[in-house]
Amino acid sequence: MAPPESNGAPVLEVTNLTKHFVVRRGGLGFSTGVVRAVDGVSFAIPAGSTLGLVGESGCGKTTTSKLILALETPTTGSIRFEGHDVSALERASRREYRRAVQAVFQDPYASLDPRMRVGAIVAEPLVINADLDAAGRRRRVAELLDLVGLPARAATLYPHEFSGGQRQRVAIARALALSPRLVVLDEPVSALDVSIRAQILNLLVDLQQRLGVSYLFIAHDLAAVAHMSRTIAVMYLGKIVELGDADAVALAPKHPYTKALFAAALPIDLDQPREEVTLSGEVPSPLAPPGGCRFHPRCPFVMPHCATEEPALRSESGRLVACHLY
Amino acid sequence: MSVVAIPETQAAPAPASRRQRLPLVSLSIVAAFVLVALLAPLLAPSDPYDQSLRLRFRPPVWEERGSWSYPLGTDRLGRDLLSRIIYGARVSLAAGVVTVLISSAFGAAVGLVAGYYGGRTDAALMRATDATLSFPVILLALILAVTVGPSFTNVVIAIAVILWARYARVIRGQVLTLMTLDFIAQARIAGAGAWRIITRHLLPNTLNTLVVLITLQVGYVIIVEASLSFLGAGIPPPTPAWGSMIAEGRDFVTSAWWVSFFPGLAILLVVLAFNLLGDWLRDTLDPRLRQL
Amino acid sequence: MPAVIDVRDLRTHIVTRWGTIKAVDGVSFALDEGETLGLVGESGSGKSMTCLSLVRLVPRPAARIVGGEVRLDGEDVLAKSEAEMQQIRGRKMAMILQDPMSSLNPVFSIGMQMREPLAMYHGLRGNAVAARAAELLAAVRIPSPAARLRAFPHQLSGGMRQRVVGAMAIAGPPRLLMADEPTTSLDLTIQAQYLGLLKELQQRHRFAMIFVTHNLGIVARTCDRVAVMYAGRVVEMGPVRRIFTEPAHPYTRALLESIPRFGVRRERLTAIAGQPPDLARLDAGCAFAPRCPAALDRCAEAPPEVTIAPGHTTRCWLHGPA
Numbered sequence: 001m002a003p004p005e006s007n008g009a010p011v012l013e014v015t016n017l018t019k020h021f022v023v024r025r026g027g028l029g030f031s032t033g034v035v036r037a038v039d040g041v042s043f044a045i046p047a048g049s050t051l052g053l054v055g056e057s058g059c060g061k062t063t064t065s066k067l068i069l070a071l072e073t074p075t076t077g078s079i080r081f082e083g084h085d086v087s088a089l090e091r092a093s094r095r096e097y098r099r100a101v102q103a104v105f106q107d108p109y110a111s112l113d114p115r116m117r118v119g120a121i122v123a124e125p126l127v128i129n130a131d132l133d134a135a136g137r138r139r140r141v142a143e144l145l146d147l148v149g150l151p152a153r154a155a156t157l158y159p160h161e162f163s164g165g166q167r168q169r170v171a172i173a174r175a176l177a178l179s180p181r182l183v184v185l186d187e188p189v190s191a192l193d194v195s196i197r198a199q200i201l202n203l204l205v206d207l208q209q210r211l212g213v214s215y216l217f218i219a220h221d222l223a224a225v226a227h228m229s230r231t232i233a234v235m236y237l238g239k240i241v242e243l244g245d246a247d248a249v250a251l252a253p254k255h256p257y258t259k260a261l262f263a264a265a266l267p268i269d270l271d272q273p274r275e276e277v278t279l280s281g282e283v284p285s286p287l288a289p290p291g292g293c294r295f296h297p298r299c300p301f302v303m304p305h306c307a308t309e310e311p312a313l314r315s316e317s318g319r320l321v322a323c324h325l326y
Numbered sequence: 327m328s329v330v331a332i333p334e335t336q337a338a339p340a341p342a343s344r345r346q347r348l349p350l351v352s353l354s355i356v357a358a359f360v361l362v363a364l365l366a367p368l369l370a371p372s373d374p375y376d377q378s379l380r381l382r383f384r385p386p387v388w389e390e391r392g393s394w395s396y397p398l399g400t401d402r403l404g405r406d407l408l409s410r411i412i413y414g415a416r417v418s419l420a421a422g423v424v425t426v427l428i429s430s431a432f433g434a435a436v437g438l439v440a441g442y443y444g445g446r447t448d449a450a451l452m453r454a455t456d457a458t459l460s461f462p463v464i465l466l467a468l469i470l471a472v473t474v475g476p477s478f479t480n481v482v483i484a485i486a487v488i489l490w491a492r493y494a495r496v497i498r499g500q501v502l503t504l505m506t507l508d509f510i511a512q513a514r515i516a517g518a519g520a521w522r523i524i525t526r527h528l529l530p531n532t533l534n535t536l537v538v539l540i541t542l543q544v545g546y547v548i549i550v551e552a553s554l555s556f557l558g559a560g561i562p563p564p565t566p567a568w569g570s571m572i573a574e575g576r577d578f579v580t581s582a583w584w585v586s587f588f589p590g591l592a593i594l595l596v597v598l599a600f601n602l603l604g605d606w607l608r609d610t611l612d613p614r615l616r617q618l
Numbered sequence: 619m620p621a622v623i624d625v626r627d628l629r630t631h632i633v634t635r636w637g638t639i640k641a642v643d644g645v646s647f648a649l650d651e652g653e654t655l656g657l658v659g660e661s662g663s664g665k666s667m668t669c670l671s672l673v674r675l676v677p678r679p680a681a682r683i684v685g686g687e688v689r690l691d692g693e694d695v696l697a698k699s700e701a702e703m704q705q706i707r708g709r710k711m712a713m714i715l716q717d718p719m720s721s722l723n724p725v726f727s728i729g730m731q732m733r734e735p736l737a738m739y740h741g742l743r744g745n746a747v748a749a750r751a752a753e754l755l756a757a758v759r760i761p762s763p764a765a766r767l768r769a770f771p772h773q774l775s776g777g778m779r780q781r782v783v784g785a786m787a788i789a790g791p792p793r794l795l796m797a798d799e800p801t802t803s804l805d806l807t808i809q810a811q812y813l814g815l816l817k818e819l820q821q822r823h824r825f826a827m828i829f830v831t832h833n834l835g836i837v838a839r840t841c842d843r844v845a846v847m848y849a850g851r852v853v854e855m856g857p858v859r860r861i862f863t864e865p866a867h868p869y870t871r872a873l874l875e876s877i878p879r880f881g882v883r884r885e886r887l888t889a890i891a892g893q894p895p896d897l898a899r900l901d902a903g904c905a906f907a908p909r910c911p912a913a914l915d916r917c918a919e920a921p922p923e924v925t926i927a928p929g930h931t932t933r934c935w936l937h938g939p940a
Binding site for chain 1: 777808863879885
């Protein structure tokens with residue numbers, strides 16, 4: 001399967017994407033606040049490339065992935081898929097978009113219907129999108145299982161007969177069924193045993209090379225993200241604070257939060273020089289983000305005007321950083 | 327923290343000792359009950375409607391004046407008790423099965439829809455369910471009996487109209503748990519609509535719970551039907567029904583004790599068997615439910 | 619001075635319907651005051667079960683400690699009665715588990731939960747309990763500790779809850795603290811704070827620490843020694859620096875090579891072939907042999923522990939004995 005040609009536009013381009021959740025209390029549903037889960041996020045994923053998205057709880061990366069998967073609709077902003085605006089979709093066009101964007105989630109035990117055989121699980125996207133007849137589907141399923149390194153007879157078995165790593169392979173096979181252009185990988189290996197993770201990561205890299213598919217790679221294992229991604233975006237409280245080439249961001253982070261994050265990542269190389277940056281305090285609630293730069297209460301390099309002026313994402317030696325230091 | 331984490335092997339067959347011992351006693355009682363009800367005409371020694379004033383209040387065979395032509399004795403109209411009990415099984419089984427099927431189908435549907443859609447749909451459906459759950463079955467049946475007249479249909483309606491709410495509650499709870507699992511989101515990402523998700527993904531994963539609930543409810547329905555018949559609001563005479571048979575013998579408990587005793591014993595055994603069977607089903611099916 | 623904790627040939631078996639699992643199969647190590655041992659391995663390797671065995675909390679009746687010796691400050695723990703064990707658990711040997719939400723009882727306030735160990739260990743009552751509890755919360759750097767006593771677990775963040783668990787763990791103060799994946803469910807920056815806190819507490823109270831994790835990065839930064847476990851056995855043990863720079867056992871080596879590293883851009887990671895072993899169906903030999911790139915015929919026989927350098931041991935025929 002040779003990688004399909006792209007039309008030059010990035011596979012996915014997100015501009016000023018925003019998602020606000022209204023918090024309601026009480027039986028009649030009075031609104032008591034707004035959670036700005038995603039607040040003006042922009043990035044692009046070229047064809048055949050991987051964007052790594054990192055950040056801690058409350059940063060908005062999960063909501064971002066849901067927006068991209070059309071499981072949520074954006075409050076404002078646009079999502080362009082291969083040049084076409086998909087933010088406000090009707091059913092027919094959303095179907096088309098769905099075929100092109102798929103996902104693999106973290107928990108291999110919850111992402112497969114325990115009542116269905118693996119063959120049916122992998123074939124489901126094909127069934128729903130009425131692509132092929134039964135024989136054609138069987139062939140495609142065999143092809144997909146082979147692609148992910150599972151034997152053909154796996155199609156007749158149930159999920160509980162497989163190990164965690166094998167289940168993730170099934171999930172990957174299912175995600176590839178409709179030949180998507182983008183696959184959202186949300187912590188694809190964190191629930192797996194350490195000795196299995198490398199297998200799955202290698203598989204994902206292989207598939208990217210063979211099929212030309214792009215990835216949005218979300219994980220808290222920063223070394224894995226740096227390994228898999230060409231570009232890394234760091235999110236904090238709904239905003240991107242740094243965006244740039246993966247190696248550059250990982251080895252020479254610029255934004256104070258990125259520095260703290262990667263300092264906490266504890267590389268196993270004992271002699272690796274690290275800037276020790278430990279943050280104080282907790283991640284603030286997304287209901288009431290701090291004014292000015294959202295990170296300023298915890299920032300070890302905080303300056304007076306950080307509390308009043310929100311820094312814009314500016315270009316700084318080849319990458320984007322949102323910080324008054326630059 | 328995993329205390330015992332056994333890595334799974336590929337397609338390891340479960341050893342034969344894995345399945346728990348079948349509950350032979352309850353299973354055979356339930357099977358016997360069903361068979362007796364189905365084959366009543368072949369098994370009953372006499373016609374249950376056959377009256378004989380000469381043979382009134384004959385005792386069971388092991389007492390003086392008893393005889394093998396009426397092994398469990400006769401009632402106040404001289405009808406053979408054993409035959410009436412055998413035919414009464416039909417009524418109980420029919421009432422149990424029909425009522426439970428109707429109420430479980432409707433209740434499960436409500437639970438599935440409420441759990442899937444959530445929000446206002448869920449709130450509205452659950453309010454209706456709560457209201458239904460608080461209404462007493464017996465009262466409703468009595469009202470029907472007084473206004474429309476007692477009949478088999480009325481019994482089924484009275485019970486089913488209230489029983490569905492129990493299924494709705496339980497199934498909705500399970501659906502809420504299932505909805506948090508990723509494979510539902512995956513189905514949506516693949517393009518599945520509500521119908522497909524509900525029928526293809528949610529329903530099969532609630533079947534275990536449904537089966538257990540149905541089994542346990544059959545016993546309950548039998549008791550309610552018997553209570554209604556006892557009160558005169560259920561199956562009208564002369565159709566043999568265990569509840570009305572107990573009622574008929576009420577005034578003669580000291581003299582002709584067998585008229586009330588044996589139908590009561592039948593109810594006890596059958597309901598107990600269904601309850602035990604339901605318990606066993608829940609215990610066997612539960613661990614696999616946990617595998618989610 | 620005897621080691622704080624001295625474990626010799628500890629064996630714990632679990633009887634399941636699939637067979638008997640040797641969850642802990644001859645584990646030995648010793649720790650001094652202020653020393654931290656990292657216990658590394660995957661699910662099923664026996665690292666959690668080892669910790670449970672030390673406090674004799676293995677899940678009965680299926681699991682049983684079937685052999686070995688565990689000495690805490692010279693005293694044989696395995697020989698003690700249940701009543702004596704209750705004096706030791708929590709007070710002299712404490713544990714911090716992975717999920718703070720299930721370590722804390724959701725229906726009781728923090729203060730009420732801390733009352734129990736403080737009353738048990740030190741016989742404190744009333745105001746003395748509250749005062750001591752606030753002291754402990756301050757020791758784990760929880761802001762406004764006195765006010766926090768009235769809070770409920772769900773009102774605290776994950777990091778805070780783990781600190782509360784930590785506070786209860788040092789109430790003894792313990793001689794041995796076992797932390798089983800304490801930071802796995804925490805955010806990265808919170809994790810860094812928490813690891814720093816544990817180190818500080820250890821320096822102050824001089825307890826020995828066993829840190830169970832699958833994250834080698836944490837081990838590299840916080841542990842003095844490492845024991846690598848596979849299928850219930852310690853396949854390699856030694857000082858952190860040695861293990862990371864000169865790993866002896868093929869499993870350790872493969873593990874280190876399979877982990878992505880910053881700044882080393884590789885096309886593919888070196889994956890470990892095969893699947894983790896089925897503990898109910900282990901052969902007699904080395905459990906790692908089926909996946910080992912350097913397996914020999916000899917590996918059909920379980921290798922004994924050999925010392926290849928001071929403090930560095932391994933179980934592998936590649937390193938002898940001849």
